[in-house]
Amino acid sequence: MKIIKKRVCTALTASFIGLGVHSQSLAQGVSGKLFATGGVSQVEGAGGGGLAPWALITGYGTENQIGGSAFATIVNLDDYRLTSTGAAIGLYDRVELSFAQHRFDTRAVGAALGLGAGYTFKQDIFGVKVKLVGDAIYDQDRWLPQIAIGVQHKKSANGDVLTALGIPHDSGTDVYLTATKLFIDQRVLLNAGVRFTKANQLGILGFGGPLNDKVKPEFEGSVAFLVRRNLAVGIEARTKRDNLGFKEGAAYDAFVAWFPTKNASLTLAYVDLGRIVIPGKQRGLYASLQLSF
Amino acid sequence: MKSIFTQLAAATLSFAMLTLPVRGFAQTATSVKTAPNEAAIAGFGGYAGLMKINLDLVARLKTNALIGKLFADTDAPRLAGLLSDQFCELLGGGCKYTGNDMRAAHQGMGIKTHHFNALAEELQLAMDAAGVSQSEQFRLIAKLAPMKRDINERPE
Numbered sequence: 001m002k003i004i005k006k007r008v009c010t011a012l013t014a015s016f017i018g019l020g021v022h023s024q025s026l027a028q029g030v031s032g033k034l035f036a037t038g039g040v041s042q043v044e045g046a047g048g049g050g051l052a053p054w055a056l057i058t059g060y061g062t063e064n065q066i067g068g069s070a071f072a073t074i075v076n077l078d079d080y081r082l083t084s085t086g087a088a089i090g091l092y093d094r095v096e097l098s099f100a101q102h103r104f105d106t107r108a109v110g111a112a113l114g115l116g117a118g119y120t121f122k123q124d125i126f127g128v129k130v131k132l133v134g135d136a137i138y139d140q141d142r143w144l145p146q147i148a149i150g151v152q153h154k155k156s157a158n159g160d161v162l163t164a165l166g167i168p169h170d171s172g173t174d175v176y177l178t179a180t181k182l183f184i185d186q187r188v189l190l191n192a193g194v195r196f197t198k199a200n201q202l203g204i205l206g207f208g209g210p211l212n213d214k215v216k217p218e219f220e221g222s223v224a225f226l227v228r229r230n231l232a233v234g235i236e237a238r239t240k241r242d243n244l245g246f247k248e249g250a251a252y253d254a255f256v257a258w259f260p261t262k263n264a265s266l267t268l269a270y271v272d273l274g275r276i277v278i279p280g281k282q283r284g285l286y287a288s289l290q291l292s293f
Numbered sequence: 294m295k296s297i298f299t300q301l302a303a304a305t306l307s308f309a310m311l312t313l314p315v316r317g318f319a320q321t322a323t324s325v326k327t328a329p330n331e332a333a334i335a336g337f338g339g340y341a342g343l344m345k346i347n348l349d350l351v352a353r354l355k356t357n358a359l360i361g362k363l364f365a366d367t368d369a370p371r372l373a374g375l376l377s378d379q380f381c382e383l384l385g386g387g388c389k390y391t392g393n394d395m396r397a398a399h400q401g402m403g404i405k406t407h408h409f410n411a412l413a414e415e416l417q418l419a420m421d422a423a424g425v426s427q428s429e430q431f432r433l434i435a436k437l438a439p440m441k442r443d444i445n446e447r448p449e
Contacts, residue, residue: 029359032407035414062406093406141439184435187428228427229417 031060041071045086045100052220055148055180059090069292077282098127122157145181154203162206172207209243230259249274329387336429347373395443
């Protein structure tokens with residue numbers, strides 16, 4: 001018990017001190033995973049790529065360590081701006097607990113919809129992910145990927161407006177199953193997942209709608225190529241269902257993730273989130289900064 | 294007129310100058326192995342390159358804050374030789390690793406993933422220092438990664 005307490009303290013201290021403590025902290029038994037193998041922070045706060053959660057547990061904690069990550073992401077779209085901030089903790093490379101907050105600024109569209117210019121939808125996302133089987137990094141001689149199951153419970157702060165828009169639920173729980181495999185020799189990471197959800201625009205516009213109010217499976221996947229140990233490029237896709245009749249469609253991105261140090265990453269992406277309420281696809285630049293230990 | 298001693302001394306000196314480097318070279322040439330298939334490890338500078346990387350690696354391991362004490366009494370050239378044989382074999386160089394199997398060699402040492410990774414990261418630095426390309430580095434790391442199962446301490 002005392003050892004665990006000491007470990008938690010060490011881990012937390014390291015996270016607050018942040019960069020540059022790696023070589024020292026390693027001696028104390030933190031940040032034991034290989035460079036960049038904790039991944040980056042997914043838009044809903046889970047360890048992953050940008051759009052899709054991966055089966056990897058966030059941070060650098062190995063089987064006897066605690067790891068963690070904190071992130072800030074801005075997605076600057078043609079007509080909206082989404083900011084997502086959050087933090088996650090990885091327990092013994094087995095369980096991941098995450099929290100993220102979304103702020104979706106409707107800018108001029110808010111005025112056109114009668115909500116007021118700059119009307120902002122907010123939601124909180126509480127996530128849990130558990131690694132079930134396999135190891136994405138070490139099982140290089142096996143086909144089995146690392147597989148994890150996760151839950152993201154989302155709660156909108158805009159219940160009244162959602163009700164006025166005819167959206168039945170202001171909270172919802174997504175359940176996802178995700179498989180991740182790194183082919184080190186080929187320098188390729190593959191990830192595929194299925195998410196059972198009835199969220200509209202990740203939950204920013206609530207859950208369910210007149211066209212559908214049932215939980216349905218959606219696909220999400222990532223392909224990444226390791227240019228170097230600290231640099232990956234890739235693409236992602238994530239399908240979304242049109243519950244509201246606004247022709248909501250799939251989201252895509254093409255990303256570059258760079259780890260200038262083991263404990264910091266910067267991800268830049270070009271994203272296409274598809275139609276969001278108004279005609280025309282919402283495209284723009286995605287930028288995410290993550291610190292992890 | 295030169296004395297016979299001067300001539301003899303000069304002859305001896307020039308003989309020594311000629312032979313010493315040659316003998317030195319001959320010794321190096323016999324102690325450095327070449328792999329049966331050097332082409333498979335060309336990206337590492339052949340067997341001699343692997344040996345150089347592994348000598349650097351063992352020096353780095355001895356000063357590593359986390360796992361240095363495990364290598365305090367290690368015979369550096371011997372371990373570097375074993376690692377070079379092992380890497381050469383894994384990379385298709387046709388060498389034969391003659392050390393203990395991975396499980397036997399690490400039993401009872403309480404090795405965890407972070408210890409294994411500390412070695413892997415030192416190896417990456419040693420390969421960086423030797424100018425090994427990223428693709429060749431990933432090729433070797435891919436072969437070494439599954440060894441974690443045997444090297445790590447199993448839960449009771």
